[in-house]
Amino acid sequence: MASLINDVDVLVVGGGNAGFSAAISAAESGARRVMIIDACPEHWAGGNSFFTAGAFRAVYYGLEDLLPIVNNVDQALAKKIDMQAYTVDDFSHDIHRICGGRSDPALSRILVQESNSAVKWLAKHGVRFQLSFNRQAYEVNGRFKFWGGLSLKTQDGGKGLIEDLRRAAQGLGVRIVFSAAAKRLGFDPSTESVQSVFVQTAEGTEREIRAASVILAAGGFEANPRMRAQYLGPNWDLAKVRGTPYNTGACLEMAIRDASAKQAGNWSGCHSVAWDANAPAHEGDRLVSNEYTKSGYPLGLMLNTEGDRFVDEGVDLRNYTYAIFGKAILAQPGHTAFQIWDSQMTPWLRKEEYRDGRVEKIIASSITELAEKCEQRGLTNTTKFVETIIEYNDAATAFQKENPQKKWNPAIKDGLSTQSRAKRLSLAKSNWAVPLSKGPFMAVKVTCGVTFTFGGLAVDPKTAGVISSASNSTIPGLYCVGEMLGGLFYGNYPGGSGLTSGSVFGRRAGKAAAGAAIARRGNPHYMSRL
Known part of the structure; x- marks a missing residue:
């Protein structure tokens, strides 16, 4: 020096x-x-x-x-x-x-x-x-x-x-x-x-x-x-x-x-992201560094502790949403949320963000069991949690039946949504809406991480x-x-x-x-x- x-x-x-x-x-x-x-x-x-x-x-x-x-x-x-x-x-x-x-x-x-x-x-x-x-x-x-x-x-x-x-x-x-x-x-x-x-x-x-x-x-x-x-x-x-x-x-x-x-x-x-809820509060970890980011939400869902979705996880490519979704999480009860996927989606998650030993994974064989395990980590309404995921699955399935020509593609905005003639959610998932129906299921608890002002x-x-x-x-x-x-x-x-x-x-x-x-x-x- x-x-x-x-x-x-x-x-x-x-x-x-x-x-x-x-x-x-x-x-x-x-x-x-x-x-x-x-x-x-x-x-x-x-x-x-x-x-x-x-x-x-x-x-x-x-x-x-x-x-x-x-x-x-x-x-x-x-x-x-x-x-x-x-x-x-x-x-x-x-x-x-x-x-x-x-x-x-x-x-x-x-x-x-x-x-x-x-x-x-x-x-x-x-x-x-x-x-x-x-x-x-x-x-x-x-x-x-x-x-x-x-x-x-x-x-x-x-x-x-x-x-x-x-x-x-x-x-x-x-x-x-x-x-x-x-x-x-x-x-x-x-x-x-x-x-x-x-x-x-x-x-x-x-x-x-x-x-x-x-x-x-x-x-x-x-x-x-x-x-x-x-x-x-x-x-x-x-x-x-x-x-x-x-x-x-x-x-x-x-x-x-x-x-x-x-x-x-x-x-x-400011720039703020979905951040590991177990990360340090007042400073980053120089060993873990950016691996506390949890940006896999377009592949699944985000639910708050009351069991409600609060963002359109597929409104745009991750590059254009990850810097604002931290703010959305901060506005939720307890300033936390759960990211959720099924076994179809977990292989697509970035390993450095979701690998074993880096993040606490909540694993369950059913959505009901997942809700019960999330309850131990701050979820306050397990019934609504299950209902929200089931309603999403029904909407995503209805869209796929009406639009069989649309195929899931994580590299583009693929248009697979929850908004069909048969069923529409009050809060859409506009792209990558695949039913979360194949266990085991996984959840990760996240909060808001502020990056820069x-x-x-x-x-x-x-x-x-x-x-x-x-x-x-x-x-x-x-x-x-x-x-x-x-x-x-x-x-x-x-x-x-x-x-x-x-x-x-x-x-x-x-x-x-x-x-x-x-x-x-x-x-x-x-x-x-x-």
């Missing part, structure tokens, strides 16, 4: 994917000294990025466009892959649709248009990409069918991503200092530009680090129960934290307080420079990337676009910050202050 130095060209606050992308970009753009500081100790390195599955949503032009940057596909395997192109129009449409048309158009346009070059830039710097067979493809009739426009992931997920980014940054001479929490910003009174960050060290002393440019990449406020309840609403203080406990919103509050940074984005919105700071899309609420112009020397950047996501987000955003805007911020630092270093008036 490097030690603090008093004077740098570019200081990056936060060591996740966005922070490392910014630091790497600054270093390769000519910044003389680049340093990353992180409030966490080294054994918590990587921020929330460490806890991700490493999925990057990016434009690509078919399989041939991705093969040069992935390491898990040989020629024989490539011949068994079905993968459609994911175009600029596809990505743009997904952001517009999933975010309800509220995403800042300039930010989303840059994210989409630079996504392809960003992942190739990361690959050039040694990030090991793979095709996401385990998460984004189903093997159907001997062929791997990729779905949902999210085909890339990093080797070993977020753990591998952070390992690769640290290696790349250190290879470029970037210093990385842990247990160094940014407390306040310092300004040049003559130019009103940011000139330093005051840092609290592990020993409790305060140090001033002078910097020609500062890039904030310290995450949102998802690990702060007070801020969650304040901004997201009642009961959000009870949600489980998926990732780092160090994303407390402190740097958001610092920028707003010290620099009058303009706020932007969906401050009452959507509220952040307003930035100039071209540079990621932070905008002042007082002047509505950029604040000289201050930039913002990653979860701290506001305006991209509203209510929901297309899966995998968070990491892509961190790299796209981190790359831009690093280049802009290096350019500004070089210009300031050449200014004799500025040099006289150092």
Whole structure:
């Protein structure tokens, strides 16, 4: 671990994917000294990025466009892959649709248009990409069918991503200092530009680090129960934290307080998922990491503790629903629910999320027995539980009888629903509605896991420079990337676009910050202050 130095060209606050992308970009753009500081100790390195599955949503032009940057596909395997192109129009449409048309158009346009070059830039710097067979493809009739426009992931997920980014940054001479929490910003009174960050060290002393440019990449406020309840609403203080406990919103509050940074984005919105009810409450588990996610609900049903369904499990592909269904679970009695499958569906569940030893499986030979066992884990109405599943099975069977031409296909929205002329549910399952009728049956108890918050700071899309609420112009020397950047996501987000955003805007911020630092270093008036 490097030690603090008093004077740098570019200081990056936060060591996740966005922070490392910014630091790497600054270093390769000519910044003389680049340093990353992180409030966490080294054994918590990587921020929330460490806890991700490493999925990057990016434009690509078919399989041939991705093969040069992935390491898990040989020629024989490539011949068994079905993968459609994911175009600029596809990505743009997904952001517009999933975010309800509220995403800042300039930010989303840059994210989409630079996504392809960003992942190739990361690959050039040694990030090991793979095709996401385990998460984004189903093997159907001997062929791997990729779905949902999210085909890339990093080797070993977020753990591998952070390992690769640290290696790349250190290879470029970037210093990385842990247990160094940014407390306040310092300004040049003559130019009103940011000139330093005051840092609290592990020993409790305060140090001033002078910097020609500062890039904030310290995450949102998802690990702060007070801020969650304040901004997201009642009961959000009870949600489980998926990732780092160090994303407390402190740097958001610092920028707003010290620099009058303009706020932007969906401050009452966040990314939250179906999460193992037995997971730790206030921080992620660095060994288990993303395996606490429970995203197999499209293959079955989700019932609350009163025995009612509360979401359309098949309304869309998982990529477009998993970030909002955590919120739906939090709104249920006891903030928990049960995911349910029969023996036809359990083989299709992702092994890393539902394997033995990782999750508590509730197994029964009948639906009635399953209800009785779930009662021991919080189910309050076993009769309604059984009735709900039977009613669903009847509706799914009626639809199949009326529509024998429709076939179950987990790689597309297959149209197998519960809504036929003979029987319709008040809450549909719009796709993948197969009767759960063949034992043994399995249930898993889930709750809400909060991933990251959507509220952040307003930035100039071209540079990621932070905008002042007082002047509505950029604040000289201050930039913002990653979860701290506001305006991209509203209510929901297309899966995998968070990491892509961190790299796209981190790359831009690093280049802009290096350019500004070089210009300031050449200014004799500025040099006289150092």
